[in-house]
Amino acid sequence: MAKAHVYKRDHINTDEIIPARYLNTDDVDELAKHCMEDLDAEFAGKCSHGDVIVAGDDFGCGSSREHAVWALQGAKVGAVIAQSFARIFYRNAINCGFYVIELEDAVNKIADGDEIEIDYAAGVIKNKTAGKDINFTPLPDFALEIIRDGGLLEHIKKNR
Amino acid sequence: MAMTITQKILARAAGKEKVVPGELINAAIDVVMCHDVTTPPAISMLKAHGIDKVFDPEKIIVTPDHFQPAKDIKSAELHKRLDDWAKEKGIKYYYPVGRAGVCHALLPEQGHIRPGEVIVGGDSHTCTYGAFAAFSTGIGSTDLAAAIATGQLWFKVPASMKIVLKGSIPAGVYSKDVILAVIKETGVDGALYKAMEFVGPALKNMSAEARMTITNMAIEAGGKNGIIGFDKTTKKYLDEHLKGDAEYTVYESDADAEYESVVEIDCSRLEPIVALPHLPSNGKPISQCAGIKMEQAYIGSCTNGRIEDLRIAAGILKGRKVAIRTIVVPATPAIWKQAMDEGLFEIFYEAGCVISAPTCGACLGGFMGILAEGQKCVSTTNRNFVGRMGHPRSEVYLVSPATAAASAVEGKITDPRTYIV
Known part of the structure; x- marks a missing residue:
């Protein structure tokens, strides 16, 4: 079961997700240690396998650094649910095989610490804590396939 | 059908007569910009997937800039990976330390940016090159790897937002103040996924350098690209900077092209912005x-x-x-x-x-x-x-x-x- 970490913030940017002072490496384990550090220094310690980040508008704005996605993946984040995403981050996430869910008013539908389960293809978030289902528009099939294959390059290789 | 300059460039790159906002296209890439933070991971991805070739060693421009000269051992390792690869692949325009510079100032200065072209780079401020009537956007390392290997990328054709810079800029106020005023108006995601097309009389007396400051910050409004049409200022800069292959095609927006929104800034009334x-x-x-x-x-x-x-x-x-x-x-x-x-x-x-x-x-x-x-x-x-x-x-x-x-x-x-x- 995934736990939700809710940040009632818009424009959570790539400098907060992985500060540039750590961009001198692309080692995922190293990046993971500093995931979300400038927003919540405790994050890497409290995130368990498959946990989900919930945020407001424009998540991932700023730099094109894919390191932001790798840091989240390295920290074992299962998905980010946000009201909206910045363009480059969104594309990078799919390219890396990382789930991103657009959900209107996400921060008010899921509370910090809620236990949730996500059916990505059906577009349903089961909020076990609140005892209710939340519907979202699933990613298009081609994006889901890329994610299931583990990213764009793996997807291309598989379908070559 | 009427099109914006962004649509026309993307249509040309996709080999189509016309494209409409929202359409998915596969575009040929004219220039790929590579630097020391996002390119080494792309190189590793290509190696891991057994992809050895680069699509064109003359169209991939490489420079370390973020941490150059290397600031520590880790960044030195990044530079080594970039340097080894650039040499191995015979990258023609590789600017190593000594000739390395901040990529978005370096590429236009060294004559790598031409109007009408599609340019991508592993850096969000790649939108800078739109100051020269080109389509230019930032990408992550996976897309960069794909662009390096194939010279192609898929894009969703963006809707355009027209930013009208009216009046003339008073003394002591600069293009940086203008773009900060624009972003204050749009917000940091007001142009999300959109092409920001800058027009208006205030651009007329603005140098090519000053225009680069404007398009550079299109990403700070969430924009996919920032673009400014071709004029004699553009031509003068290009005449001074382009190397041998100085041919290019100039596209301009049709008078009846569609814009999703229009933002007007009266530059005459601006004061310096912080x-x-x-x-x-x-x-x-x-x-x-x-x-x-x-x-x-x-x-x-x-x-x-x-x-x-x-x-x-x-x-x-x-x-x-x-x-x-x-x-x-x-x-x-x-x-x-x-x-x-x-x-x-x-x-x-x-x-x-x-x-x-x-x-x-x-x-x-x-x-x-x-x-x-x-x-x-x-x-x-x-x-x-x-x-x-x-x-x-x-x-x-x-x-x-x-x-x-x-x-x-x-x-x-x-x-x-x-x-x-």
């Missing part, structure tokens, strides 16, 4: 925020590290002393030499500034001017996010080179118009 922490959209007229005490001034970056910017700063610093530590970072080796030849270094030295080698440096909190806890920096860069230039509890105030120089002299946010006679 974007307060921690968003580029947090712009305030300087009359409302003058006097905030600073610990550092930073003059440089892909936004404002070109010769014109250094001249503006030097014009204010001449014969004066700085009250706070002031770091001047010419964006490329050619700018560095020109600044030295013109006597600007003399002015910066006498004023008490430090002059750095070309690098992205402290703009993104890399090195060469990192902030301690609680420190404030008045900076000509493009982002003032939390922790951007150092400690998470440091602050960045985004301004023009003139405001940075005037603030350096007084040690606090200062209206540069009092220094311009």
Whole structure:
């Protein structure tokens, strides 16, 4: 079961997700240690396998650094649910095989610490804590396939 | 069917008569920009997937810039991976340390940007090149790997937003103030997924360098690309910078092209703007925020590290002393030499500034001017996010080179118009 970490913030940017002072490496384990550090220094310690980040508008704005996605993946984040995403981050996430869910008013539908389960293809978030289902528009099939294959390059290789 | 300049360039790149906003296309890429942070991972991905070839060693432009010269062992390793690969692949336009510069100043200066082309780069400020009537956008490492290998990428054709820059810009106000005013209006995601097309009389007297400051910050409004149409200023810059293959195609928006929205800025009424922490959209007229005490001034970056910017700063610093530590970072080796030849270094030295080698440096909190806890920096860069230039509890105030120089002299946010006679 995934736990939700809710940040009632818009424009959570790539400098907060992985500060540039750590961009001198692309080692995922190293990046993971500093995931979300400038927003919540405790994050890497409290995130368990498959946990989900919930945020407001424009998540991932700023730099094109894919390191932001790798840091989240390295920290074992299962998905980010946000009201909206910045363009480059969104594309990078799919390219890396990382789930991103657009959900209107996400921060008010899921509370910090809620236990949730996500059916990505059906577009349903089961909020076990609140005892209710939340519907979202699933990613298009081609994006889901890329994610299931583990990213764009793996997807291309598989379908070559 | 009427099209915008962005649609026309993408249609050409996709081999189509027309494209419409929202349409998915596969576009041929004319130039791929590679630097030291996002390219080494792309190289590793290509190797891991057994992809050996690059689509065209003459169309991939490579320079280390973020941490150049290498700031520590880890960044030295990144540079080594970039250097080994560039040599192995026979990259024709590789600018190693000594010729390396801040990519978005370097590529136009070295003649790699042509109107009508599609340019991608592993850096969000790749949108800068739109100042030359080109389509240009930032991508991550996976897309970069795909572009390097195939010379193609898929895009969703963006809807266009027309930004009309009306009037003429008053003395002491610069293109940086204009773009900060635009972002204040749109917000940091007001142009999300959109092409930002800049038009209007205020552009007419703006140099190509000043226009680059405008398109550079399109990403700070969430834009996919920023673009400015071709005119005699564009032509003059290209005549001076393009190398042998100087042919290009000029596209312009049809008079009846569709825009999703229109934003109008009356530049005649602008005063210098300061974007307060921690968003580029947090712009305030300087009359409302003058006097905030600073610990550092930073003059440089892909936004404002070109010769014109250094001249503006030097014009204010001449014969004066700085009250706070002031770091001047010419964006490329050619700018560095020109600044030295013109006597600007003399002015910066006498004023008490430090002059750095070309690098992205402290703009993104890399090195060469990192902030301690609680420190404030008045900076000509493009982002003032939390922790951007150092400690998470440091602050960045985004301004023009003139405001940075005037603030350096007084040690606090200062209206540069009092220094311009």
